[in-house]
Amino acid sequence: MVSTAINIGIIGGSGMLGSAIATAILASGNIAPAQVWISNTSGQAPGFALNSSVHITKDNGTLVDACDMVILCVPPAAFPEIHIHAPDKLVMSVMAGVTLDQLGARTGAVRLVRAMSSPAASLALAYSPWIASPEVTSSDRHIVQIILEACGKTDEVFDESQLDHFTAMTGPVPGFVALFAQSMADHAERQGIAPEVADRAVRQLFLAAGTMMAAGAARPADHVREMIDYAGTTAAGLTAMLEADLPKSISDGLLAAADKAKSF
């Protein structure tokens, strides 16, 4: 259990990301349902109705007053409509593009964490990097670690600009990987393979690839090198993709996403 029985409030906690984080927190067993508050625009959260101990409200001020830690999880476009004053609270954001300075200016908080996560948190499979303001205490860090470890894997970073790149890369799940999968399924159909067979094959491929890459010490680059060195059919395909500079296309897309985050 968390060393202190703190209350955690998620503003936007019934949305795609907020509900995934709330689910992860509740599933971890480290934080009791009665310690969790959720606010949204309706004051209703059917997804948590079965957990009657979770507090649901449409009043963000009520949530802030009741909680020791506030997690901001609304669309960046909605952030200007968030009028909370939380000078003595730990405030964490998972909003794309909203900086630590913007968080502090709007909320009055000084103990600030800017993180990124993903809806995979509901399966404890998210990657959640985070950066903290200097005022964040060791106890705050303990709570942040508990929450983000409940969501999956996490690292503290020390260059805030990296959060925009993680927003691009690891925020969307399945995200850009779905485009690769779609490209393979479309290719299969162009070769005359039935759509439902192509779909089943590609889903199984990505399940296997993700599972195998998550296990063991080999990094993606190691797998690519091994296949090219094997000099078989896959090597021919990889060589063609590398000559077409597929990595540059992927990087350009990720930079476009990161630039969009910066624009919020």
Ligand SMILES: NC(=O)C1=CN([C@@H]2O[C@H](COP(=O)(O)OP(=O)(O)OC[C@H]3O[C@@H](n4cnc5c(N)ncnc54)[C@H](O)[C@@H]3O)[C@@H](O)[C@H]2O)C=CC1
């Ligand atoms: N959906 C995703 O895959 C990811 C989303 N994010 C970030 O998470 C944040 C939330 O995005 P989503 O969950 O996708 O949005 P969403 O639209 O699914 O949910 C937004 C939630 O915020 C609530 N909300 C909006 N304005 C509010 C207000 N003034 N007061 C209280 N609650 C309010 C809504 O009622 C809703 O529950 C965004 O900043 C986004 O950049 C980050 C990574 C992945």
Ligand SMILES: O=C(O)[C@@H]1CCC=N1
């Ligand atoms: O696409 C988006 O804007 C959200 C933020 C990061 C991932 N998904």
